[in-house]
Amino acid sequence: MNVEYADRDELLTALYEARNPLIDINNLQVQISNNEDSIKKNKSISISIIRLLFAATISIVISFVIMMIWAAVIESIMGNDGMFFYILPLLLPIPLCVLILKKWKKKRLKTIEQLTMINQNLQEQIRNIFADCGQILYWIPNKYCNYYCVRDLIQILENYRASNFKELANVYEQDVYNQRIIQGQQEIKAQQMNIAIMNSMQQAWNTRKVTDAINYGIDYKI
Numbered sequence: 706m707n708v709e710y711a712d713r714d715e716l717l718t719a720l721y722e723a724r725n726p727l728i729d730i731n732n733l734q735v736q737i738s739n740n741e742d743s744i745k746k747n748k749s750i751s752i753s754i755i756r757l758l759f760a761a762t763i764s765i766v767i768s769f770v771i772m773m774i775w776a777a778v779i780e781s782i783m784g785n786d787g788m789f790f791y792i793l794p795l796l797l798p799i800p801l802c803v804l805i806l807k808k809w810k811k812k813r814l815k816t817i818e819q820l821t822m823i824n825q826n827l828q829e830q831i832r833n834i835f836a837d838c839g840q841i842l843y844w845i846p847n848k849y850c851n852y853y854c855v856r857d858l859i860q861i862l863e864n865y866r867a868s869n870f871k872e873l874a875n876v877y878e879q880d881v882y883n884q885r886i887i888q889g890q891q892e893i894k895a896q897q898m899n900i901a902i903m904n905s906m907q908q909a910w911n912t913r914k915v916t917d918a919i920n921y922g923i924d925y926k927i
């Protein structure tokens with residue numbers, strides 16, 4: 706399709722055709738992004754105090770159970786002569802704790818490896834979609850070749866706000882610019898509201914302290 710000479714109906718037809726593969730690509734990209742977040746989370750996990758205490762608690766409980774069983778066995782075999790062997794299970798908590806922590810680390814590394822392989826497969830699927838749908842997507846500029854842009858472009862054409870691609874691109878860019886202006890204004894209003902709330906709270910606090918000073922005869926300065 707020659708974009709420069711395409712009319713509204715031709716652009717709509719071409720964008721409708723491009724929408725489905727771009728939806729598939731977008732869904733795959735969302736999965737990749739979620740997996741990348743999980744990979745970062747697993748990489749950033751360190752041996753926290755809580756995790757260490759949890760591993761130590763499990764180790765102590767297991768060691769206590771083993772000690773009770775071990776003591777019963779020793780007593781049945783050696784009687785009171787085996788008192789020395791009773792303390793052997795007390796050596797278990799530290800190596801058990803280390804073993805548990807290593808097992809957790811191994812599990813995290815395995816999860817990272819699995820997610821990395823899944824992402825590689827998802828990226829291959831995206832490349833295959835682009836390869837299979839090249840004739841459908843080739844005319845769309847890279848800047849607009851994603852589901853959200855195409856969705857907005859279709860809406861502009863359906864609302865008869867453009868009749869050719871040049872007008873379509875201009876209207877879209879103006880909409881993006883206007884949205885940024887609105888978002889910036891909303892952020893400024895939110896900041897102003899937060900400042901007003903903080904000032905109000907500070908004023909109320911100062912008023913209360915002055916009232917307390919008057920009521921109780923406290924020397925107070927704001």
